[in-house]
Amino acid sequence: MAVSVVGDIDQEQIVKTLNSKFSKIRNNSKRKYIEHKIDNFKVDSLSILFDKSAQKTDLTIVRFYDKKGGMQNENDYFEYLKRSFYNRLSKQRLASLSIEQRSYSKGNVGLTTFLNTKGVHQVSADIRPDKLIGGISELMIDAENIERFGFTNSEIEKMKRIYLSELKRKANSSNKRESSAITDEIYNDFFNRIPVVEPSYEYQLAQKYIDKIDSVAILSFIKRIDTRNTRAKYIITTNDSLIAKKLSPEKMFDIADSIKRLPLSRYFKAVKMHKSLVDEFEPKGKIVDKRLIKEVDAYRYELSNGVTVIYKESALDKGKIQISGFRKGGLYELDSTDYSEGLFAAPAVSSSGAGKFTREELSNYLAGNTASVRFLIDKTRSGIVGGSDLSDITTLFELIRLKWMEPKCDSAMFEILKRKYIEDLKMVKKTKGEIFSEEFGKIIQRGDYTTRELSVEEVNKIDFSRLMSIYEKSFGIADGYCFIILADSNSEEIEEYIEKYLGSLPFGKREISYKYNGAAINLDSARFEKNSGDGQKSTVLIVSQVDKITEPLREFNLKLDLAKSVLRKRLLTQLREKMGKVYSVSVSAGSIAIPANLTRTTISFSCTPQDAQLLIDECAKIISQMVADPKGFESELSDARKMLKADNRSERDKNSYWSAFLRSVAYNQDNYWSFATNYDDLVDSITSEDISTIIENYIQKTPKIIGVQNPDNNK
Template sequence: MKLNYKISVAALALLVASGGAFAQVKRKPVPSPKNKPGTLEQKHLVNPNAGALPVDPDVIIGKLPNGLTYYVRKNTEPKNRAELYLVNKVGSVLETDDQQGLAHFTEHMAFNGTRDFPKNDMVSFLQKSGIKFGADLNAYTSFDETVYQLPLPTDSVAVFEKGFNILANWASYVTFDPKEIDAERGVVLGEKLANGKNAQERLSNQTYPVLLNNSRYAQRIPIGKEEILKTFKPETIKSFYHDWYRPDLQAVIAVGDFDPARVVELIKRNFSSLQNPANEKPRTVYSVPPTAGTVVKIATDKEFPYTLAEIIVKHPQAIVKTVADFMQGIRVQLFNQMLNDRISELTQKPTPPFVYGQSSYAPFIGRLDAFTTIAVAKPGGLETAIKAAVAETERVRRFGFTLTELERAKQSALIGIDNAYRERDKTRSVNFVGEYQQNFITGDAIPGLSYSYNFYVNNINKISLEQMNSLAGKFVSDQNRVIIIEAPENEKDKLPNEKTILEWIGSAGKNITPYVDNTTDKPLLAKLPTPGKISDTKVDSLIGTTTLTLSNGLKVILKPTKFKNDQVLINGYSFGGTSLVSDDDYTSAELAGGIIGSSGIADFTQIQLNKLLSGKNVSVSPYISNIAEGITAGTTPKDFETAMQLIYLYFTQPRKDNDVWQANISQTNALLANRGLNPGSVFQDTVTATLNNHNFREMVVTPERLNKATLDKAYSFYKERFADASSFVFTFVGNFDVEVLKPYIEAYLGSLPSTNSKTTYKNLNIYPPAGQITKTVNKGIGEKASVQLVFNGAYEYNAANNIQIDALEEILQIRLLDRLREKDGGTYAPGVRANYKKIPNSRYSFTVSFECAPADVDKLTSDALDEVNKLKQTGALQADIDKFVAEEARSTQVQLKENVFWAGYLGAASQNDDNPDEILRHVSSLSDITPQSTKDAANKYLNGNNLIKFILLPEKK
């Protein structure tokens, strides 16, 4: 199961951005399918200082007599599906000293035996119903909450109604069989090993007490203590479950394609009998006490590959309950965007002051929010990085933002809420769950999308520049501030002391000047091109596509859909790529797509282009891979022409920017400098080198090769690859009318230059060496091992073989989870990944991977290969085949209603010269999977003739 608790330096940035570990981020408003703009009482909209926010009328909220809360909402996307969640205000902060780790262990035991589902029966039942363990069925434990997630089909009444029984079993009827507890100890210890025994864990152990001020949070990391996990008695975990898994601390969230009244009835039937314990313990609400002044912590580790600084200023948590709170939340959103746009501009300087920088105000942990500034330094550049990042916040504090910046940020915010509103009837059910979860856990209001949309539209322009400019002064402070420096141990002697760090921060804004907003009002495309013509049209009525051939030879595949109201996905490719360049020019060519795509277009720098496109829903990026070049784009019907103009310009007027080139080279060199310190990177580099027969094109770039690359070569190669449109194939998927798009296609794609060169990729024959090979890497100080077993070989690419490989992948995954995780208890998440491809040469690979204690490598490797041999001898169990078939059929039903699936599928079918209609036979072809077919596939693809074993072990002592 997932553990949401990492705080680290880099993790803190992710945490603040994604809401995983300490506190869920206040999510953006999500669609409500019924309400429309203008239906709300205007008094809620015109007065941003009014009282409490309303509750979304589309969600039914209730409370049973025993205190259990429920949230029920009907939502039809995806059809015949529902999301059921059990949310518990129960986390690791509630553990006693002898229970450390048992909140998380309890979550594991919920899948290992309950009153109505002995042992592993629950997981097996759900897999047979098409629910995939891990990907769909899952749970997580944090400091303050434990959440179980159960996505279910609603077109099977029996399965759907059984889901509420499953939630009730989790809530109150976990059995805690002592044998199951002992069997699960190894799994939980495996999870602790998988997420720890590394630089980040060791650094966290140094920084958490300072960052969290020795609070309860610093002492209750959810994974717990190894000695307790190994030795706790069943009575101890039962006591935790008895005290805290109780209806007054629980909520059931149900969102999906169902009858809400029936769901409320099911909740009452399954949960009304749950009882709170007599003399129940009070649920203490813990916090992180404030720190007087500023505390600095410098931490190093032998294996940490970066030097970075993090400045955290902690503030009281803001719960959004009133209109004024909502208004302030919008201001914070605008503030974060404007500040980070400025920081992003710094990375485009010829010598960027840092590799990565970020600054934002967001939820933190322990009833706190935080204003956090992060800077990842280049080697030897910590002072420059810190001063540059701090200077930007100081620039805002002293001089404020400009009016043009604010207007762009407002436009961006309005686009975000407008996008959500336009898709209000196409919003996936899971998007609502987090909002209701936050309402239960923290009390954040849930006004719903219609209210939020109207509020934004009517009130965002009441936010003044003066209000925005006052925020930095509130966020930036030298009180309740923690400064953390993390670095490689080999740089310990070069690191500054606490006094020096404070001096750097204090002097960072000494010579700053006001920000100058460099904008332009020139049109994106001054002169429209001369259109081409459509020379041929073919319609595939089975899958609803139209294929156009243009006068310049370019082909366009169009699939109009109603899956999203306001989305058009565009992808274009042509064969060739870096396979066509010499070894000497390869590195320049490899960088070409990313560099040119980040350099702006025509006469616009990237910064100017970003500003010019603010207020538009459009994203266009060129790319060059080893066998192809192309364009990926996403837009809306409204901004479709802008996207087409950008595509045209990336073909005809790419821009060469030496500043961007130098910045990229500088940052990449910085990332490479200490890469060898990280055991995982060293191991993966060995894997990559071996699997590609040590061909440098597929390996991590070296500083020597990087520094020999030139912008002139990169630019020339880019122009060469986009000079001939005749070999390009574009796919368009989304909400459009084919006839409406035709003039734009003729104008912007039909006008592209064409030489009819008929160029294609060159097969460089880069693939793994044959035979049985073992590669052992000794790197790292933690007692942790990683294993990858790679079966590979030549392949006959076709739909029949592909589906057999897909089945074999999932069946082997099921078998290894049962053997290595459940029976052996030696690893947390053994994985199986199958790949097959047709171009540039037809190959397949199966990779079995797991992490474990070094002492368990031989046994787990042997057991994994034993499961492979069983498949070769007898084939798969019919029960495992049934699980795969159910999961694949369910997932296919969902995918066929997604634009992103069709965009990828149609492009792949074109590249592989497949019949795209095959997808319509996919579900019926699942009947071809039998015990005999899986036996044949195992003997063919897992025969062991070409097997490469990769093993990462700690350094020899």
């Protein structure tokens, strides 16, 4: 037996604890270790598992092979490297193919180690139920191509750059490693005989042996494993009860046998190599103003092209830079007739490469480089999010410039995205709970073109020729954009990139106006009850909503956070601990100002059908008590304050916290920079009377919209 303990621990204390718990266990050293043998499958077999809660149809093909004895020394490393490359290259190949005209997704071929005494070769993918035979055949053909021919040199060279880059970053990282990752390595050592090594040593080994990895070495490795002629277990998990009628075991085996005899051509895809991301250009922009934001120790830059940059030096992620950018507008700025095209504009452009690069060429150029950036069009804003190691900072800013200045929209990629959207639309089988939620949602607020799901007919009518103009409306002229940058570097080192790249984004004036001003929300009482649940319990939702915000949004949401925590504690105490009627209670509360003022709270729980109205009435009583007697929940409020402050302290140690906070202040234009630094004081200043007022005005006095989904009596 082995015990592994990893974490921020007191080593001496852990040793004492382990001794006290395990030292008295009798050591039977004479007991012979029995290794239970697992034989290869003697016959092919097919199992179809029906699960109505499954979201997809999944195929897994399992074959066994004799596993070698781990990695005991440096001489075994090359074998380990070939195995790693086989797995990675297979996943890369199938991911690339599934983007194209394939009836499967998330394809994977690889060797796994989940059995300790046997090697497992596994082929898996999600298959379209409406094209079941075609999807299975395509997956098997693509897997067969790998088994026969291996991989191209260009695929291997790309993976080498990625692999070495990952190991180098791991070796040079000064960040603490996750305990779970170390535990996995210890498990791998104990069961699979792959020892735990220092990242720097593994990087040295990879550099030493990686040149030996080529198409011949990988194909030789594949042929030696050779599971093509061994028997297989085919497993299909699905929510489609008709799959068993469409696919018999004999049909599955016939497909597999015919593909083994099928003439195939070696996989090949031409990828043009480029020497640079962007051509040399003359910088046009200038920093026209630089100011210190003392409250958060950040700098605010105004550029001559109307761009704002907020930069904060941060060593929370050593040797890293993060960048995000936004401008108000997004989908809500579009006319209703352009909304469908707007949903596809950013994904289609982002998937089409940029400038002189195709999608594959850009991916190949960036292999092994940490720079990445995504361009997004959200409902209320458009923007980017990206990052890299500081060593790749030039590539990061060049990539932003390339995608901003030279976007392109490939019609073939648009057709692929459209086809996948329609396929997903047809595959989705909504649960009764999801259907109830949708119906109840339409009572809470009237559905419109921004909330409804596009139909197949509407998707087919999307005009490709309009996508680029809609995309450029969100990007194009950079006036009004605000970029948030956090980097483990001082401001002077970053300023040259800000001025050269962000300052040279297109000049011009850009006026923003929202065409969509929010859905029509229901401000009256309503009740929606339906007998459609799968279980034996009723699901109850109590919604309160108003179209007003009576104080600054940031402080208001802070009060709502405390109010929902205190209210949930009170409801749990009464409904669960005293009455024993529920297992749990959920309370959500929040407020937004864009596209329109809206404050909404929701109480939800599950109970027996006969208790539903009793507990709805009990919730109302508890709310009234909290309004009448604020001092009565001082203890719960004190606990809620402590929890909020502890959560905030934990989040402050992450760059994601600071990026989101700086972006929020810039977006809301409230200049409330001290909110982050004075957070604890603000939380402590909120009294029980404040919470009581919030509960009174936004829950107690607000008309209730009640939803109850009872069990389906006709099941």
